[in-house]
Amino acid sequence: MAAEFDSLEKCLAKHLPAADLKTVNQILYGRELRSLSLPEDATSLASERDLEVQGYGIDAHQEELRAARVVRVGAIQNKIVLPTSASVDEQRTALHKRIGQMVEIAAMCGVNVLCLQEAWPMPFAFCTREKHPWCEFAEDALIGPTTKLCQEWAKKYNMVIISPILERDEVHGDTMWNTAVIISNSGQVMGKSRKNHIPRVGDFNESTYYMEGDTGHKVFETQFGRIAVNICYGRHHPQNWMMYGVNGAELVFNPSATVGTLSEPMWGIEARNAAIANSYFTCAINRVGTEHFPNEFSSGDGKPAHKDFGHFYGSTYVAAPDASRTPGLSRTRDGLLVTELDLNLCRQMKDGWGFRMTQRLNLYAESLTEAIKPDYKPPIVKE
Numbered sequence: 335m336a337a338e339f340d341s342l343e344k345c346l347a348k349h350l351p352a353a354d355l356k357t358v359n360q361i362l363y364g365r366e367l368r369s370l371s372l373p374e375d376a377t378s379l380a381s382e383r384d385l386e387v388q389g390y391g392i393d394a395h396q397e398e399l400r401a402a403r404v405v406r407v408g409a410i411q412n413k414i415v416l417p418t419s420a421s422v423d424e425q426r427t428a429l430h431k432r433i434g435q436m437v438e439i440a441a442m443c444g445v446n447v448l449c450l451q452e453a454w455p456m457p458f459a460f461c462t463r464e465k466h467p468w469c470e471f472a473e474d475a476l477i478g479p480t481t482k483l484c485q486e487w488a489k490k491y492n493m494v495i496i497s498p499i500l501e502r503d504e505v506h507g508d509t510m511w512n513t514a515v516i517i518s519n520s521g522q523v524m525g526k527s528r529k530n531h532i533p534r535v536g537d538f539n540e541s542t543y544y545m546e547g548d549t550g551h552k553v554f555e556t557q558f559g560r561i562a563v564n565i566c567y568g569r570h571h572p573q574n575w576m577m578y579g580v581n582g583a584e585l586v587f588n589p590s591a592t593v594g595t596l597s598e599p600m601w602g603i604e605a606r607n608a609a610i611a612n613s614y615f616t617c618a619i620n621r622v623g624t625e626h627f628p629n630e631f632s633s634g635d636g637k638p639a640h641k642d643f644g645h646f647y648g649s650t651y652v653a654a655p656d657a658s659r660t661p662g663l664s665r666t667r668d669g670l671l672v673t674e675l676d677l678n679l680c681r682q683m684k685d686g687w688g689f690r691m692t693q694r695l696n697l698y699a700e701s702l703t704e705a706i707k708p709d710y711k712p713p714i715v716k717e
């Protein structure tokens with residue numbers, strides 16, 4: 335089998351002359367970002383642990399009345415550690431250990447707010463359509479083992495942690511949800527944000543496992559800014575992004591699990607467009623690697639049954655409201671992206687481009703109220 339393509343940015347850097355590369359990068363990625371120098375002990379520990387680390391700074395103008403609001407944001411992408419045939423407990427414990435090593439490095443890099451990938455303590459088994467044993471990965475959002483561990487890390491490292499899990503809500507009929515748990519840097523659970531839109535595409539057969547989220551568009555006011563979480567498939571819905579902005583988010587995470595053949599051309603566009611349209615920062619995180627499952631499953635497309643989901647292409651990145659963005663992490667390796675950003679850029683972009691001021695929400699509120707009525711007739715004008 336051919337080796338997976340590692341990174342678009344590395345490919346451009348390898349093949350373009352330096353002057354062309356500068357212009358191409360400017361056109362593709364906006365203004366040149368500051369490269370963030372990270373502590374030597376962190377980078378050498380990262381290479382010992384086979385972890386790619388990249389660091390960037392996204393600056394804003396110095397304002398006269400407001401001090402800069404500089405925050406270090408960390409994003410982790412990773413492969414599963416053990417084969418999916420190992421026991422549920424062994425698989426989850428191995429992931430806890432591996433991510434713990436990465437969180438330690440994030441702390442050494444001064445990260446204040448850290449987000450993990452979608453359903454990080456488990457393989458992305460929804461493709462199988464089997465319930466056993468995969469439903470056993472679901473855990474309580476408040477007192478489950480993964481939340482408890484993240485609380486320890488959050489407190490130890492003074493770091494806000496966003497931990498996306500498959501949630502089991504025992505109080506409400508053992509219902510499952512796809513949930514991001516937001517843990518304050520004090521170690522307290524601030525709350526949870528459940529995935530609003532569930533994919534029904536390709537092998538993403540997730541609607542048979544968990545329900546459409548009922549937590550709306552919560553924004554969490556942390557010590558390091560107002561953050562929100564738009565889980566994976568929710569990034570295809572501009573209204574979903576928009577509501578987090580309407581509710582005051584300055585930084586929206588998009589923890590994901592998605593594969594190349596399905597979504598890669600959309601990946602660099604959606605979270606970035608959301609950052610521009612809503613005058614906030616976004617951070618899109620995708621898992622890496624190919625996960626193989628014990629039993630064959632078919633994709634309902636006439637092709638032969640198979641045991642893997644395809645390649646999760648990583649490429650985690652941060653996008654800014656001024657249309658600049660960081661390069662992506664590798665398509666193949668575990669990685670930590672550290673981005674130092676000044677949240678003041680959000681208001682500066684609102685002032686500069688006026689996208690929020692010119693948004694005309696009332697126009698759309700009225701139009702949509704009409705459009706969802708059963709007797710609605712779209713105003714199509716014919717010749």
Ligand SMILES: NC(=O)NCCC(=O)O
Pocket residue numbers: 452532533538565566567568570590591592593596597
């Ligand atoms: N996990 C998930 O929602 N994946 C759906 C595929 C995609 O949105 O790219």
